[in-house]
Amino acid sequence: SFGTPANHSESHYSQITKTWNSGEPSQEWPADQNYPKSTATTHPRGHKRPHNNIQKLQASLASVKVSVHDSTIRKKLGKNGLHGRVPRRKPLLSKKNIKARLSFARKHLDDPQDFWENTLWTDETKVELFGRCVSHYVWRKSNTAFQKKNIIPTVKYGGGSVMVWGCFAASGPGRLAVINGTMNSAVYQKILKENVRPSVRDLKLKRTWVLQQDNDPKHTSKSTSEWLKKNKMKTLEWPSQSPDLNPIEMLWHDLKKAVHARKPSNVVELQQFCIDEWTKIPPQRCNRLIASYRKRLIAVVAAKGGPTSY
Numbered sequence: 001s002f003g004t005p006a007n008h009s010e011s012h013y014s015q016i017t018k019t020w021n022s023g024e025p026s027q028e029w030p031a032d033q034n035y036p037k038s039t040a041t042t043h044p045r046g047h048k049r050p051h052n053n054i055q056k057l058q059a060s061l062a063s064v065k066v067s068v069h070d071s072t073i074r075k076k077l078g079k080n081g082l083h084g085r086v087p088r089r090k091p092l093l094s095k096k097n098i099k100a101r102l103s104f105a106r107k108h109l110d111d112p113q114d115f116w117e118n119t120l121w122t123d124e125t126k127v128e129l130f131g132r133c134v135s136h137y138v139w140r141k142s143n144t145a146f147q148k149k150n151i152i153p154t155v156k157y158g159g160g161s162v163m164v165w166g167c168f169a170a171s172g173p174g175r176l177a178v179i180n181g182t183m184n185s186a187v188y189q190k191i192l193k194e195n196v197r198p199s200v201r202d203l204k205l206k207r208t209w210v211l212q213q214d215n216d217p218k219h220t221s222k223s224t225s226e227w228l229k230k231n232k233m234k235t236l237e238w239p240s241q242s243p244d245l246n247p248i249e250m251l252w253h254d255l256k257k258a259v260h261a262r263k264p265s266n267v268v269e270l271q272q273f274c275i276d277e278w279t280k281i282p283p284q285r286c287n288r289l290i291a292s293y294r295k296r297l298i299a300v301v302a303a304k305g306g307p308t309s310y
Contacts, residue, residue, distance in 0.1 A: 090307040091241040100239035102305030105297040117170040128161040170290035172283035174199030244310040247289040
């Protein structure tokens with residue numbers, strides 16, 4: 001709300017405000033106000049009209065106290081379709097990443113569905129013993145936020161965790177391997193040796209199957225590249241910073257939700273629950289993810305290589 005100077009009536013002051021907002025000229029300016037000189041062009045009627053009416057109004061009301069309540073701002077933003085929201089977390093994309101993502105999507109946009117069904121999707125993830133996989137809400141009264149029933153206990157570093165490697169195809173989940181110790185190129189190559197071809201056979205992929213992996217340094221190291229070439233494993237070129245293009249991320253979410261629902265009490269149980277729940281993933285779930293894969297590519301093209309909703 002705007003305050004009204006003592007020597008002017010409220011109606012007269014409102015008329016001035018309305019005139020400035022409308023952009024129409026007026027000669028009824030208060031005589032005791034020192035308004036800034038305008039550099040505007042001459043109006044056809046011979047008056048001067050400012051280039052920016054809002055700036056003119058702000059300058060002329062510099063000596064008037066203006067008080068705007070937070071709720072007024074929120075209502076104004078709400079009318080324009082703006083509301084407070086928690087920002088989505090997405091990988092940081094450089095210009096190089098965006099260009100690579102867009103190139104990948106355009107290149108494979110018209111690939112037949114058989115190509116994606118014959119791809120073995122792989123990735124690693126960390127599963128924490130007491131990790132948060134979903135948001136939680138509680139119904140509580142005022143001043144009861146710290147009652148035991150209204151809090152979620154936390155443990156430093158998640159109380160322990162396991163790192164797992166997994167793979168899947170349109171026909172269902174492949175093998176899941178628990179990674180012990182630090183993951184390096186040698187460990188990664190051992191995982192591929194023990195799990196990739198058995199998974200390819202179990203999932204009945206064709207001879208032209210392709211291995212998908214991201215650009216982690218362990219995956220693209222010289223020794224790993226030579227190992228893949230020696231073992232005649234064809235890999236799918238992959239744009240960095242693109243978890244939204246790998247449908248296995250959806251299966252990781254399913255896995256963590258199912259494991260935490262069983263409330264493992266130690267790391268040993270956590271490992272066993274991960275293996276158990278991975279094998280329970282329905283083949284239909286895997287098939288749906290691959291059947292809609294082209295939509296992911298379309299989303300990347302529509303976003304011009306930028307972040308998508310996946």
